[in-house]
Amino acid sequence: MRPTGLQWLRWTGAIGTVWLAACQAESGPKQWPDDYADLMDPETCRECHPDHVRQWEGSMHAYAADDPVFLAMNRRGQRETNGELGDFCIKCHAPMAVALETTVDGLNVGELPQWQKGVTCYFCHNTIAADGTHNNPLELARDGVMRAAVDEPVPNPVHESAYSSLLHETQFDSSRMCGSCHDIVTPRGLDLERTYKEWQNSVFSHAHPTDPDRPALYATMCTQCHAETTDGPISTYEGARGDRSHHDHRFVGIDVALTPFPTPELAPVVQADQLAGIAEARDRALCTTLCVESFPEQGRSVVTAWLHNEGSGHSWPSGAAQDRRAWVEVIARSAAGVVFESGVVAEGQPVVGLPDPSLWLLRDTLFDDLGQEVHMFWDAARYESNLLTIVPDLSSEQQTWVSRRYEIPDGAPQEVTMRVRLRPMGLDVLDDLIASGDLAPAVRAAMITQEAPLTRRVWTPTTGEPSPLGGTCVHQSVSCFAPQTKASP
Template sequence: PDHYRQWSGSMHAYAGVDPVFRAMEAKGQAETGGALGDFCVQCHAPLAHRLGLARTAADLDDLPAHLGGVTCAFCHQVDAVEGSHNNPLRLALDGVMRGPFADPRPNPAHPSAYSPLHDRQELVSSDLCGTCHDIVNGDGVHLERTYAEWQASLYSSDDPLQQNTCGRCHMPGRNGVAADRPGVPLRRVHDHGMAGVDVALTDFPEREAQRAAVQRLLDGALVSELCVVERQGGAEVELYLENIASGHAFPSGATLDRRVWVELTADAAGERVYQSGVVPDGTPLRSLDDPDLWAPGSRGFDENGNETHDFWDVARLESDLLPAPTTLDPLAPDYVNVHVPRRYRIPSAAPLERIDSRVRLRPMGLDVLDDLIGLGLLDPAIRDAMPTFTLGATALTWTREAAELRISPLSGREALCVPRL
């Protein structure tokens, strides 16, 4: 079975040794005079925390590797969920490993039992995942809302045709054996790499497999549509993004630190006449002077109204995220339009010939890393390792030949649009 190999290259395994986590936690402890306490470790090294062996990240240095990160023994001994955020998971600590099989085969390593919390086909399984992926700081600010976003979406519906769980997306299944034991039957086993958007930035197992899994998820998360309404002296370009398959808002998680943006360029008469969101390699997104930049994400503000990305200082959060669908019925009171538009006005004496657009993502902003590097808490090599992903289904090229005539949903005028429907 591949479970351990997959987990060994996961962000769960990386959680306790991640240098960005270590640097940010050290900054938080210093700036709060230690008041940050176990806020980070309770999710980044939960078993060590529950056993009373770690209160801060520095405590992890003295512990054996099997107590670092989010481990097999922690997740598979959860027997109840007692809240909605900041890891309120109850551990049985009885040595029984819980999982999705109703008839687990006996083995000499540990007793086994079925648990709906560990069965990705059960809606309740998202409660186990979600409570560490929903974070509220000491001021009551809901910093990370992945679980809450899922709960508000149609994916948490009782309708089996609409519902989807965390595990169905992040732990895809295949037929295989779950243990190296005689007589173990072929079952549906699930990927324990548990990819999201974050990646290991140091030498770590399974790095290429991890990045490939992240790319696969991103390639199917959003779709886009590009329409051009021609006007005298230029054109209006309407770009639509639709969050069709992320299962929650996009971006999600640590949206204070995520960097997502639209790159759009336009050419006429063989020359570049417009660009927005063109970010050179190694350049922080938020250093751009770009009034048209479309960058879904969040910004935090302290009690004095000053912008901050330090979560322990955030007293208010402003978010502009791409929402998940809440219902398929446009007449329902909780309906949310997930077909989100943005208009670009492009002056050009010549007719536009080509427009290219795509959505790009950095799991963490280079400006955030620069702050930690400047404090001497992070190796500059970590910055160089931060990837920039392109979301495959959002990459569009508009030309007159490729477009079809439609009525623009934004302006109600005739427009030339791609992709063709």
């Protein structure tokens, strides 16, 4: 149900007393003025910003309230908390619906019009304040002004325009806006998702030494990675200036749609585009080194895999790290075949529970009050984290390299390979939702296993270079500085 006339007053804040009296005299819910209702619909934006909307409609922002895993978790959470979960989830996944009071818990989100679902154009571009650090504290202006990082916007007949530092990719305000939705603190006070906090503690959040309101030269805001700019007009509207730049609205992270979204026809193209963006971003994020040291007199070798979070502005993986499953695959071969393997996971096989004592798994793990591992955040009292952290300052480059040693008992291998693999959500989590009857089993097959291609290393006795790390090593590239410390046992 759309807001009443009095509710609409709270949105506009500038309606004459005559119009107010007319609205109060009428009975029943009132329709919003068509111009504002249309402005909240991304299809209106498409007319002048077709590239923006085309990118956005394949993004996880657009998909947020259609994601079957979100719907399943919210449904289960409402049931298991007897409704106390309330709007905790839906206020981030469909913030306009919550603002318009068309949902209170997200259980009816399937009945809402598409323009009220997901993180929409109007929600971001009508925001005027980010007075908080988590759980979506964003304040809307509730007017007909669309804001952006644009000085002297060209007048147009569809909406008024204004500059906002919240949407300016070189301003700290823009990261405050992104971060306040991407950090989640549970009702029990658990720092569940910490992407913004991770960035705040990283080298990329540093202020200029002489001006705390200005980022340092090497600082990087969220949108500088996740919504990079391209030069050119931001609108097809007649008179639009060409000396502008517009942001990529795919908002690439690591998630992809699990259903044919936004339409069955567009879904394959959109997913391929998302995966290409994910691969490009990941290539900038991770560095790897692979070392092999042989001890012929003992008939064994030691393989050491090194990982470094080189370019992410936060930990890796990040976000819903309690659901993420990233791991390292290492395979050693001799002339006779495979002599050692770890992290070899078949398609459709959960990585959690794998009979692999050497497995290097990157994730957060949730525990309840009794110390039992749980999947659902409303059951969690604490967490343990095993993520790749980001460098806190320029002087600590080497401190974030981490390593894992693997004992190879059968002499010297002839080839050793490594790579990093990732599932945005663990199959064990999906299986839990399927078992509770909240998720359709068919969704499981759509959870693809991703790979970070540039993390692939292949060591042979001839390609390895002598290293102070021990034995010989192969490194990713000259841009990924090799670790300088001894591998830990």
